[in-house]
Amino acid sequence: MKLRELELRDAPLMLEWMHDAEVVGNLKANFLEKTIEDAERFINLSHDKTKDVHYAICSDEDEYMGTVSLKHIENGRAEFAITVRKSAMGRGYAWCGMEEIIRLAFDEYNLDSVYWCVSRGNKRAVRFYDKHNFHEALDIPQNILDEYKAIDDLKWYSVLRGDIIDERELVAGCKVMRIKTIPTVNAGELSFFEAQHDVGFDIKRIYYISKVPEGVRRGFHAHKKLKQLLFCPYGRIQLILENRYGREEIELSDPSIGVVIEEPTWREMLWLQRDSVLCVAASDYYDVNDYVRDYDAFQDMLKDY
Numbered sequence: 001m002k003l004r005e006l007e008l009r010d011a012p013l014m015l016e017w018m019h020d021a022e023v024v025g026n027l028k029a030n031f032l033e034k035t036i037e038d039a040e041r042f043i044n045l046s047h048d049k050t051k052d053v054h055y056a057i058c059s060d061e062d063e064y065m066g067t068v069s070l071k072h073i074e075n076g077r078a079e080f081a082i083t084v085r086k087s088a089m090g091r092g093y094a095w096c097g098m099e100e101i102i103r104l105a106f107d108e109y110n111l112d113s114v115y116w117c118v119s120r121g122n123k124r125a126v127r128f129y130d131k132h133n134f135h136e137a138l139d140i141p142q143n144i145l146d147e148y149k150a151i152d153d154l155k156w157y158s159v160l161r162g163d164i165i166d167e168r169e170l171v172a173g174c175k176v177m178r179i180k181t182i183p184t185v186n187a188g189e190l191s192f193f194e195a196q197h198d199v200g201f202d203i204k205r206i207y208y209i210s211k212v213p214e215g216v217r218r219g220f221h222a223h224k225k226l227k228q229l230l231f232c233p234y235g236r237i238q239l240i241l242e243n244r245y246g247r248e249e250i251e252l253s254d255p256s257i258g259v260v261i262e263e264p265t266w267r268e269m270l271w272l273q274r275d276s277v278l279c280v281a282a283s284d285y286y287d288v289n290d291y292v293r294d295y296d297a298f299q300d301m302l303k304d305y
Ligand code: T46
Pocket: 205, 207, 209, 218, 219, 220, 228, 230, 267, 280, 286
């Protein structure tokens, strides 16, 4: 899959999705009435990239599969839009197109944020964006909201420069958790989680580790029963985890990413950046007897799993 400039030869395939009621049912414009000339005009205009940029999402054989766009580029922001042909749905084209245009938005067009909306009734799209952990946005420019005022029940999303959008689900079998985060343009972001709702255990203790010099390692133990959510609200910390699934590491450097450890797991933490903070939400009070600090004893314990 790749992105390239739209070409006139894409017009018939563009018209295919425009005339597909299932594809365009939730879109704002009336595409069903578009003609081949409309599609060609759109493609010709797409080469002027002053306000909007449009690219073709293509298969490896260079077949047009859909269009991905950044619209209303202004004040460091743009609106993201995407449409793929029915035959491209469920085959990763939409995700690849989205990932690539977001990369272009930040790296090539030097934007700070990209936002978009979907009708909440468009369950397929809402599920798609939620699955990819995009967050609901609350600070959409008023002129854009006005444009959509005829449509109610919209869900707005945004992604900010620096947000991690990769899809790592597990590290050594432990869940990589996307902590709900509300971004605000130029005013930071707020992250939160709730016991039972977001973390599958009651939280009896919160602790955090701070003022650690760069290059220092901590941890070197496992827990027998304790469950924990670890996250790094500031800085960069490498977390090395080892359990029956093997030994894997992950860098915690995004306040909206955490790791949930729910079974006996050896952990080591390496401070990659001075003053990074490691926060932990734990399922129980401190109990020195829950620690296994001897690596050989931990290996013996794993035999029972
Ligand atoms: C873990 C990793 C991620 C307490 O008195 N109460 C507490 O709630 C905690 C967490 C620690 N302590 C005492 C025990 C030690 O005397 O604080 C001292 C330092 O603890 P430790 O050497 O275990 O710190 P780390 O960074 O190696 O490990 C900590 C947690 O202990 C552990 O549960 O999973 O962070």
